[in-house]
Amino acid sequence: MKKWYHEEYEFQIEVIGFLRGDHTEQYCRNGEEIGDTYTCTYGCPVNAAGQGICSKVMMILFSVMEAVRSGGDLENIGGNGKYCKDVVCPDGCVIFRLTAKKTGNENFYKGKFLDEGGQTRLSGPVPGHGNAQSGMKFPR
Structure with missing residues (x-):
């Protein structure tokens, strides 16, 4: 983690x-x-x-x-x-x-740590948050 x-x-x-x-x-x-x-x-x-x-x-x-x-x-x-x-x-x-x-510390949402493109200010893409390349699969 x-x-x-x-x-x-x-x-x-x-x-x-x-x-x-x-x-x-x-x-x-x-x-x-x-x-x-x-x-x-x-x-x-x-x-x-x-x-x-x-x-x-x-x-x-x-x-x-x-x-x-x-x-x-x-x-x-x-x-x-x-x-x-x-x-x-x-x-x-x-x-x-x-x-x-x-x-x-800042509030997670009000601090805008996650932008609309699924990127975080600190670490890059977050899987499953609007990022088409995340590769996450969900069962049907």
Whole structure:
């Protein structure tokens, strides 16, 4: 992977509690523990050991992250602040707190990193973005 764009936001996701009991054994398949912390910009969140966050909670977190990236205020969807929201995993076991922080970098779309010809300002053609020579094949 060659990350070429420096994202506008970075995210921290911390395990802040459980809905059932005081441990995750026999409840959480990912083994989340209070205090576990994950970070990311655009990719999936990982912890200091390189382990990824639960894929089920990522389904929820992605839309919350997109709300932040598009200029939204998380208080409008029940957040604790403009850049903070608590989320319960779909299994109803673990409570996560997502916190966003602006990095000072330009917004991907407003910064015009991708022009109409499918070229990026930084790295050349992007496969599948209007570039006829990309060679990408999609199943029919």
